[in-house]
Amino acid sequence: MRMLLLAIFAFCAHALQAQTTLKGTVKDPDNNLVPGASVMISKTKVTVTNEKGEFIFTGLAAGKQVITISFMGFETSTRTISLKDGETRVVNVALVSSAETLQHVEITGRKESGYKNTNSFIGTKTATPLKDVPQSVSYVTKEMIQDQQAMRIGDLVKNMSGINQHTTYDDLDIRGFRTQNNSRYRW
Structure with missing residues (x-):
């Protein structure tokens, strides 16, 4: 032992x-x-x-x-x-310094102050004129949101074609596909 x-x-x-x-x-x-x-x-x-x-x-x-x-x-x-x-x-x-470059960031604003938008980033990821976007695009401008005092998704989509609201709980049909309310996506 x-x-x-x-x-x-x-x-x-x-x-x-x-x-x-x-x-x-x-x-x-x-x-x-x-x-x-x-x-x-x-x-x-x-x-x-x-x-x-x-x-x-x-x-x-x-x-x-x-x-x-x-x-x-x-x-x-x-x-x-x-x-x-x-x-x-x-x-x-x-350590030795290195000259690394990251991807550039482009910030684009619009000077319009009405309900009409001329460019879209949807579908192209660049500022493309709406007439050149290869798909149907609906949009709501910030001026429209402010003027209509939209607080819910249902308040916004009533201005968009192809979207129908079923209930006051944001159940939507988007071009034939139904979405159901999910409280995580509330504004």
Whole structure:
């Protein structure tokens, strides 16, 4: 029994001693800390840097590990490091800025202030003149909504062709297909 306890104690002591740790900080090219950067080690463990740009991994296996740091607006940094059993390694990383462009956003307004609309985004995802849209489109302008003081869907669809209201609970027929009231879609 005594030998068994001694063996368990020796195993636990070795396991505690073999605690390999990797920690460090992530900075930008101007030497500012980068909070929220993603840090991944050997595609198995992932963490995010804290408000001081620091990260820490504990309980790592000894040997070669690949550390990958990424953050929006910076190039991804990858390093291969060799860890020894029981070692605490500090790795400080300075990210390099990258010039990434996102899709452009186009904001379009209309100068009309009446009930007539000349363009539609329905069916084409671009501002297309209504006469060129390849399908039948109905619309209600903000001026019509304000003038009629429309508060419910039923108040709006009475101006649209192909839509009939069955009850006051917004049960609608849209070109032959019936929709039923669903309180999640109330305005």
